[in-house]
Amino acid sequence: MPSRRSYKATSRHGCLECRGRRIKCGKEQPECASCHNRNLMCKYQQPASVPLAWPKVKSRSSTPSLPPPAKASTSVVDPTFLAQYQDLMEPSALRSPSGELNIQDLELMTQWCTATYRSVSRNTTVECIWQAVVPREAMRHPFLLHGILALSALHLAATSNGDKREQYIRTSRAHKSQASLGLSRIAAMLKPSHCNAVFTLSNIMMIYSFALPEIVGQSPGRSALEDLYKVFVSTRESVDILANIIDGVGKGELKPLLQCDKAQPKMPDTSRLAIMSLTQLNANLARQDPCHDKEVYDTTIKHLGHSLDKVSRGGETMIIAFQWIFQVPSRYMELYRQREPFALVVLAHYVVIIHLLRRHWWMGEWSARLIQDIGQRLDANWRKSITWVLDATGYYIPPV
Known part of the structure; x- marks a missing residue:
């Protein structure tokens, strides 16, 4: 008598008894026909639970705290x-x-x-x-x-x-x-x-x-000039660090932040005339007063001229504004702190760059407060030196 040919089940979803006997299962519920006819106990394998793509997150009100980092799974941390x-x-x-x-x-x-x-x-x-x-x-x-x-x-x-x-x-x-x-x-x-x-x-x-x-x-009781000086001091604390990394930044993924955007339309560069006027005024002050810090102001004005030029060519205004803070000599910071009139005049020209950032929530009305504060500290003769600033920003300073 020929041996019975075994049947290899093609379905993985049959009952355990049929799969063990390697026979075809009809998969009837709650028990298949084969098990029913043989009076056997019919059981099906329970489907494995499907893992969630994201773990359930309990409210902090019901969960005291997350596990400490030392016990965190390496697949998560x-x-x-x-x-x-x-x-x-x-x-x-x-x-x-x-x-x-x-x-x-x-x-x-x-x-x-x-x-x-x-x-x-x-x-x-x-x-x-x-x-x-x-x-x-x-x-x-x-x-x-x-x-x-x-x-x-x-x-x-x-x-x-x-x-x-x-x-x-x-x-x-x-x-x-x-x-x-x-x-x-x-x-x-x-x-x-x-x-x-x-x-x-x-x-x-x-x-x-x-x-x-x-x-x-x-x-x-603190003026806008005092608040800005505090910003300058805190910002300059990292000047040495940035000096060591700026070249590396310019060679990496952040390079576009340091470049001018040539696709943007070039702004009318009236700032060059203003810088020339500041340079001339600095020379005149040096002739009138041998103690005038001409070299300090020359360096400060030169960097300011470069900053305004970069802005006019589509540079990153925010980064340009911060770079000037790093570039000014320490002696200028002292003259600014002492509220020397010419130091305030130069600062007013810098405020034009801040004015261009006024639409950002984090800058707001800084430029308006600074111009008003500077204007109140300058007499009528010195105010003539910030005419370009008032034209560029549209601010008005009441007469003395």
Whole structure:
């Protein structure tokens, strides 16, 4: 008698009994016909659960806290990123101001990637750098990530009211503190791989310095000139760091930020006449007073002329404005602090560059307040030296 030919089941969804006997299963429910006829127990394998693409996130109100970073899965937290974080920050800095990275931090990062990045871009040509390249750098450099979150929180504060506004401001200051800490620590072991992160954070911190007084309001009894001097001092603290990395930045992905946009129409360059007038006035003052700091002013005016020229050729106004702060001699900073009339005249010409940034939420009315403050400190003769400034900005200073 010929042996019975075995049947290899073609379906993986038959009952366990039929699959074990290697016979075809009709897959009837709750038991197949084969098992029913043989009076056998019919069971089907339960389908495996399908893993979620994203894990469920519980509300912070129902979950006390996330697991500590040391226990985090390596598939979620990059060990290299975590190690760098631990090297640069104090143990307490491993947590954001309200604990671990949480829903609020995700909100701030979303704010950056959807809105805040545009406010630091001159146009669509470089928007992709601030939206994509900078966040990518932040994933490798925690101090930059804190800077991004700090500015995003301040941006949200600018459009919020009441307790929500105050909460964003507190969060912003806490992240800014961590960003400053990380930047100061990495300065001692600066590597080529840090260039982009340090450069972008330095710019973000300068924007922050302008934005904070604009959001929280000027300190009582302090003038716009005093607030600007404070911005200058805090900005110049990183001048040595930037001097060492600027060449590296110009060779990498951030190169477009340092270039002029030739596609933009060239602005009428009336600033050259203004710079010539300042140079001539500086020479006249030197002839009248042997103690006049002619060389200091010559250097300051020369850099200002280069800055205005770059702006007229479509350069990144924000970066140009910050570069001049780095370039001015320390002696000029002292003359500015002493409110020397010619130092204020030169500063008024610089304010024209700030005026071009007035539509950004973080700059606002800085230029108007500065021009008014400078105008009030100059007598009628000195005011004649800022005629071009008033024409370029459209501001009016009441007669003395």
